[in-house]
Amino acid sequence: MSVGVGVLVSGSGTNLQALIDAAATPGYPAHIGVVISSRRDVQALDRARAAGIPAVWMTPRQHDSRQAYEQALTSELQRHSVEWVALAGFMRLLGKDFLEAWPERVLNIHPALLPAFPGLDAQGQAFEHGVRISGATVHLVDEGTDTGPILVQGAVPVLPEDDRDSLQQRILAMEHKIYPKALRWAVEGRLRRTGRTIEIDLPEGEQTWIMEPA
Numbered sequence: 001m002s003v004g005v006g007v008l009v010s011g012s013g014t015n016l017q018a019l020i021d022a023a024a025t026p027g028y029p030a031h032i033g034v035v036i037s038s039r040r041d042v043q044a045l046d047r048a049r050a051a052g053i054p055a056v057w058m059t060p061r062q063h064d065s066r067q068a069y070e071q072a073l074t075s076e077l078q079r080h081s082v083e084w085v086a087l088a089g090f091m092r093l094l095g096k097d098f099l100e101a102w103p104e105r106v107l108n109i110h111p112a113l114l115p116a117f118p119g120l121d122a123q124g125q126a127f128e129h130g131v132r133i134s135g136a137t138v139h140l141v142d143e144g145t146d147t148g149p150i151l152v153q154g155a156v157p158v159l160p161e162d163d164r165d166s167l168q169q170r171i172l173a174m175e176h177k178i179y180p181k182a183l184r185w186a187v188e189g190r191l192r193r194t195g196r197t198i199e200i201d202l203p204e205g206e207q208t209w210i211m212e213p214a
């Protein structure tokens with residue numbers, strides 16, 4: 001039985017596309033039940049429609065409070081019978097009420113090796129800092145900014161000829177590899193939270209990290 005996942009987006013939706021493509025491969029245990037965007041005319045919504053997935057625009061401005069917005073998000077997700085929520089470039093912080101409605105069921109992808117460089121423009125922060133390795137992280141969402149327990153990380157080198165854009169592209173390509181992998185394990189029920197960390201009952205031969213050769 002395939003598990004329904006709701007994907008929350010705000011932008012170009014390349015990670016959404018990676019999840020859509022993964023879900024279309026035989027045997028993948030999840031399908032995307034609905035895509036909700038906090039912004040109106042974004043490519044992510046076009047990608048959802050092109051894949052035949054319900055595409056919904058819901059902005060906080062349509063609601064009186066953050067709580068009301070998050071309640072509306074939850075209702076919409078429930079209407080589509082999803083069991084997990086994947087944030088993919090969703091530019092809003094989610095509060096207590098939302099997270100309590102989806103306990104340990106919300107994943108996020110962040111374009112840095114957390115806990116380094118949380119928050120906005122992680123790739124730019126890493127580039128400015130002069131790190132030699134960066135990457136991406138899939139983690140469970142908690143109330144902090146990019147602070148939740150880590151599922152999978154992918155590392156990429158920072159090359160001497162890089163600028164912020166080329167680094168961002170290399171990290172993005174890694175994001176597209178690790179998000180479908182992490183989502184698969186999540187919906188297969190392989191995660192076990194032990195305090196700050198997550199144990200994963202890994203399928204044979206798989207790892208919780210990817211290292212990209214230079």
Ligand code: GRF
Nearest residue numbers: 011012013014015089109111
């Ligand atoms: C990605 O870099 C993701 O890690 C970050 O926002 C960006 C979204 O890109 N949270 P896209 O919309 O998936 O192309």
